[in-house]
Amino acid sequence: MKPKIVALLGSPLPEGNTSKILKKAIEGAKKAGCEVIMVDVPSLELSSCREMYYCREQKTCIMEDDMGPMYPLLKSMDGLIIATPVMTMGVPGHLKSFIDRCQVFYCAKYERKDSLIPKEKRKTRKTLLISISGMNLPNNFDGIKITMQAFCDILDCSLADELLIRDMDNKIDLDRYPDLMKEAFEKGFNLGTTIEKSLNQR
Ligand SMILES: Cc1cc2nc3c(=O)[nH]c(=O)nc-3n(C[C@H](O)[C@H](O)[C@H](O)COP(=O)(O)O)c2cc1C
Numbered sequence: 537m538k539p540k541i542v543a544l545l546g547s548p549l550p551e552g553n554t555s556k557i558l559k560k561a562i563e564g565a566k567k568a569g570c571e572v573i574m575v576d577v578p579s580l581e582l583s584s585c586r587e588m589y590y591c592r593e594q595k596t597c598i599m600e601d602d603m604g605p606m607y608p609l610l611k612s613m614d615g616l617i618i619a620t621p622v623m624t625m626g627v628p629g630h631l632k633s634f635i636d637r638c639q640v641f642y643c644a645k646y647e648r649k650d651s652l653i654p655k656e657k658r659k660t661r662k663t664l665l666i667s668i669s670g671m672n673l674p675n676n677f678d679g680i681k682i683t684m685q686a687f688c689d690i691l692d693c694s695l696a697d698e699l700l701i702r703d704m705d706n707k708i709d710l711d712r713y714p715d716l717m718k719e720a721f722e723k724g725f726n727l728g729t730t731i732e733k734s735l736n737q738r
Pocket residue numbers: 547548549552553554555621622623624625626668669670671672676704705
């Protein structure tokens with residue numbers, strides 16, 4: 537069976553730069569033999585976490601919305617690609633709500649000490665983070681990185697690689713930067729081959 541990678545798009549623009557670069561990374565992962573399921577996060581109907589803490593006792597969330605099918609998907613995947621623009625020095629709101637709703641995984645892993653991720657998958661799951669920012673400041677990605685590190689820990693899907701592109705306000709269109717598109721393809725390909733290899737060694 538092909539390794540399954542979930543690709544989360546955090547930008548609200550389906551044809552924007554984040555989307556373009558994510559699609560290149562997806563091409564790479566597919567070339568490496570993976571099945572890739574892309575999730576357009578801003579188009580999901582989902583509420584932010586209301587801290588009802590049903591997930592302290594149960595393996596899912598009590599709120600019924602588009603997050604429902606995301607839990608089995610995030611449990612069963614072999615790898616993750618997250619592509620997001622920087623907004624107000626951090627993760628865009630809708631993607632942040634998606635991440636917060638993964639408290640389901642946090643409670644299982646850290647409170648009940650019983651991760652929802654099958655034991656054999658915990659060591660092999662890997663994440664590629666892609667992020668782009670308008671400005672060119674030294675701390676542009678600090679907020680994104682600290683949130684994504686926590687998200688990857690919660691999901692038992694280690695943060696293995698990243699592609700961080702700054703200064704998009706001046707670059708404007710990533711199509712004008714074939715080297716960056718090629719790098720995205722290669723990083724997607726590398727993620728796919730690394731996961732495939734570790735699955736075969738299991
Ligand atoms: C609401 C909002 C907040 C933003 N905040 C930042 C920011 O704090 N730092 C930054 O470098 N760029 C910021 N940007 C710029 C985006 O990161 C940049 O335009 C990015 O290329 C958007 O990618 P997309 O067109 O694929 O969505 C912001 C853009 C928006 C719309």
